[in-house]
Amino acid sequence: MSISHHIPARLMRAYAAGSLPASFATVVAAHVSVCDECRARLEAEEIAGGAVLENLNPVGGDEARLRAAVLARLDDALEAPEAPAPEGHGIYPGPVMAALKGRAPRWKPLGAGIRQTILASGDEGSLRLLYIPPGAAVPDHGHGGLELTMVLQGSFGDETGHYGVGDVEVADDSLEHTPIAGPEAPCIALAATDAPLRFRALVPRLLQPLFRI
Ligand code: ZN
Ligand code: ZN
Numbered sequence: 001m002s003i004s005h006h007i008p009a010r011l012m013r014a015y016a017a018g019s020l021p022a023s024f025a026t027v028v029a030a031h032v033s034v035c036d037e038c039r040a041r042l043e044a045e046e047i048a049g050g051a052v053l054e055n056l057n058p059v060g061g062d063e064a065r066l067r068a069a070v071l072a073r074l075d076d077a078l079e080a081p082e083a084p085a086p087e088g089h090g091i092y093p094g095p096v097m098a099a100l101k102g103r104a105p106r107w108k109p110l111g112a113g114i115r116q117t118i119l120a121s122g123d124e125g126s127l128r129l130l131y132i133p134p135g136a137a138v139p140d141h142g143h144g145g146l147e148l149t150m151v152l153q154g155s156f157g158d159e160t161g162h163y164g165v166g167d168v169e170v171a172d173d174s175l176e177h178t179p180i181a182g183p184e185a186p187c188i189a190l191a192a193t194d195a196p197l198r199f200r201a202l203v204p205r206l207l208q209p210l211f212r213i
Pocket of ligand 2: 141142143147171177
């Protein structure tokens with residue numbers, strides 16, 4: 001797999017610290033599961049995070065107690081048995097299979113041949129799979145917050161570049177884009193948002209509450 005769009009450093013740091021919302025964390029986990037480069041960067045972040053705790057300077061008694069408590073809890077965390085990592089299936093990496101609860105996606109039509117499967121949805125945003133027929137476009141839209149999109153099959157291109165299998169696009173409120181699926185196969189992508197997308201055209205905007213995108 002030749003991956004050219006990776007997880008940005010600030011997102012990787014937040015992921016390593018456990019402070020990313022669950023929908024974004026699933027996209028990062030899915031990418032890390034197929035990208036050796038980002039897996040190495042994540043391990044470096046985790047080691048750096050641990051080193052920060054080791055180097056806490058115990059000046060007063062409170063800080064020494066805090067440091068001991070933090071390190072003790074870290075030891076507990078390390079000794080706790082880890083849940084077995086979910087296995088990937090076909091084009092879906094393990095973290096996506098976990099979000100699908102081991103089942104095949106249940107696609108819902110969005111019009112123009114585009115389909116989606118909502119994996120999680122709430123006030124903080126959503127996680128979904130998108131199916132875009134070859135050459136089809138996702139309506140032109142801006143973003144109220146952050147959007148992470150990882151390609152699982154096929155490819156798409158937009159104003160910012162070309163994204164193939166494994167690539168992650170990071171879009172924020174400064175970007176309005178029209179992703180278009182590549183001609184070679186339907187594009188299937190995992191997309192996480194932390195705010196409802198803002199569609200420019202009237203009809204998609206009217207449909208938005210209906211489809212929860
Ligand atoms: Zn990567
Ligand atoms: Zn977008």
